[in-house]
Amino acid sequence: MKFAKIPMATISRLSIYTRTLQELLEEEVDVISSERLAKQCAVNPAQIRKDLAYFGEFGVRGVGYRVGDLLNQIKEILGLNRPWNLGMVGIGNLGSALIRHANFIRHGYNFTAAFDVDPQKVGRRLPNGLMISHLEELDEVVKEREVHIGVITTPSSAAQSVANQLVLAGINGILNFAPIQIQVPNCCHVENVDFTIKLDSIAYHLSSTA
Amino acid sequence: MKFAKIPMATISRLSIYTRTLQELLEEEVDVISSERLAKQCAVNPAQIRKDLAYFGEFGVRGVGYRVGDLLNQIKEILGLNRPWNLGMVGIGNLGSALIRHANFIRHGYNFTAAFDVDPQKVGRRLPNGLMISHLEELDEVVKEREVHIGVITTPSSAAQSVANQLVLAGINGILNFAPIQIQVPNCCHVENVDFTIKLDSIAYHLSSTA
DNA sequence: CGAGTAATGTGAAGACTATCACATTATTTC
DNA sequence: GAAATAATGTGATAGTCTTCACATTACTCG
Numbered sequence: 001m002k003f004a005k006i007p008m009a010t011i012s013r014l015s016i017y018t019r020t021l022q023e024l025l026e027e028e029v030d031v032i033s034s035e036r037l038a039k040q041c042a043v044n045p046a047q048i049r050k051d052l053a054y055f056g057e058f059g060v061r062g063v064g065y066r067v068g069d070l071l072n073q074i075k076e077i078l079g080l081n082r083p084w085n086l087g088m089v090g091i092g093n094l095g096s097a098l099i100r101h102a103n104f105i106r107h108g109y110n111f112t113a114a115f116d117v118d119p120q121k122v123g124r125r126l127p128n129g130l131m132i133s134h135l136e137e138l139d140e141v142v143k144e145r146e147v148h149i150g151v152i153t154t155p156s157s158a159a160q161s162v163a164n165q166l167v168l169a170g171i172n173g174i175l176n177f178a179p180i181q182i183q184v185p186n187c188c189h190v191e192n193v194d195f196t197i198k199l200d201s202i203a204y205h206l207s208s209t210a
Numbered sequence: 211m212k213f214a215k216i217p218m219a220t221i222s223r224l225s226i227y228t229r230t231l232q233e234l235l236e237e238e239v240d241v242i243s244s245e246r247l248a249k250q251c252a253v254n255p256a257q258i259r260k261d262l263a264y265f266g267e268f269g270v271r272g273v274g275y276r277v278g279d280l281l282n283q284i285k286e287i288l289g290l291n292r293p294w295n296l297g298m299v300g301i302g303n304l305g306s307a308l309i310r311h312a313n314f315i316r317h318g319y320n321f322t323a324a325f326d327v328d329p330q331k332v333g334r335r336l337p338n339g340l341m342i343s344h345l346e347e348l349d350e351v352v353k354e355r356e357v358h359i360g361v362i363t364t365p366s367s368a369a370q371s372v373a374n375q376l377v378l379a380g381i382n383g384i385l386n387f388a389p390i391q392i393q394v395p396n397c398c399h400v401e402n403v404d405f406t407i408k409l410d411s412i413a414y415h416l417s418s419t420a
Numbered sequence: 421c422g423a424g425t426a427a428t429g430t431g432a433a434g435a436c437t438a439t440c441a442c443a444t445t446a447t448t449t450c
Numbered sequence: 451g452a453a454a455t456a457a458t459g460t461g462a463t464a465g466t467c468t469t470c471a472c473a474t475t476a477c478t479c480g
Binding site: 098193197208 | 218221222224225226228229250251252287288289290294303304306307308310311313314317319358359382383384385387389390391393399401402403405406407408409410411412413414415416417418419
């Protein structure tokens with residue numbers, strides 16, 4: 001089943017489903033149909049069933065999905081049944097805000113390393129107790145703290161070089177907030193969070209419909 | 211040409227092209243081929259030509275594209291040849307980091323309003339001089355400061371209600387950082403910036419290839 | 421226990437997106 | 451000024467993703 005080609009969009013939606021299922025679980029809903037789940041996630045019901053079908057059969061015909069079970073299985077699929085260690089590179093406004101941001105921890109992501117080049121910052125501790133290391137020590141610290149995923153919040157100009165360093169240190173997953181397309185070998189998976197693109201997209205829609 | 215259905219992906223790529231073209235302009239490159247531009251943007255050359263073809267002919271056969279001209283024309287298409295006023299709702303860690311973030315201003319986006327519900331915050335000024343207004347005053351302030359685009363950085367639980375208020379105040383574009391699918395009428399265009407989804411996607415790739 | 425109802429799982433159709441391949445057009449060189 | 455070279459613009463093709471429609475299976479109730 002791992003060899004079937006899973007659409008990226010399916011993976012993203014699985015992530016959305018987990019959030020909604022989590023809520024449903026907290027509301028003590030036991031069972032849910034693809035139709036109701038779809039409405040809450042703003043997708044098509046058949047889409048949900050197709051997405052799940054890539055990985056097996058998780059529902060009961062005529063009944064629906066057991067919320068707790070489905071949640072666990074999707075978490076298993078996504079690899080969320082274990083903690084992931086994050087290393088943040090670039091401790092500016094955005095970087096430190098993200099480290100303090102609650103959403104990461106709640107989902108099993110922990111920052112275990114932070115890097116910068118500014119001598120004013122290196123050696124200091126973040127509010128959560130994490131010490132800022134110098135970028136030069138990246139390789140060493142990444143291995144020591146078992147960082148699995150690199151988060152880049154440096155200026156664009158530094159992003160590619162940081163990515164190279166992360167890859168050399170053995171990192172295979174990068175979350176890139178710098179508005180630039182970074183190039184990495186195939187072994188490494190990059191996801192971009194680029195709100196400038198999103199804003200431009202809004203600007204386009206506002207201009208072309210007005 | 212506005213009635214041809216333009217793929218969302220095309221709009222996003224146009225945004226990427228503008229960034230690369232901007233760089234090329236600063237490096238005083240006059241002319242560029244789709245092939246070279248494609249390499250820098252990490253896309254297929256034919257893709258660039260197709261994307262542009264939705265809007266007209268901008269190149270010279272046998273030669274390439276004039277960097278300055280192309281940049282201006284794409285900016286025109288996206289509606290970036292004018293300033294856009296942003297109103298941020300939710301002045302927490304992330305919100306205030308984003309307001310200070312340089313990328314917005316550089317691209318013609320200005321924050322002209324900021325909202326929160328915390329009495330400790332309302333009435334205070336942000337480092338850039340912007341006063342934080344109470345959420346109750348949203349309608350009024352949005353109109354007064356001519357806010358075009360709303361940026362939501364509240365907790366998920368508040369996001370939908372804030373979106374409703376923004377729509378009622380006449381806002382037609384929303385950039386949503388809350389990890390929830392907010393529902394709005396068709397007149398309003400929402401873009402989501404959701405790094406939890408991106409992280410989950412990285413986790414999936416790391417788990418399934420390891 | 422059988423008929424009726426509900427909701428999944430999935431093959432097929434449809435819609436959308438990306439890539440190829442080449443005709444077309446501009447420039448350069450001899 | 452003709453031939454060679456270069457690079458766009460685009461019809462055709464291939465590929466991917468989404469939605470439909472229905473056969474299948476589970477539960478409920480008389």
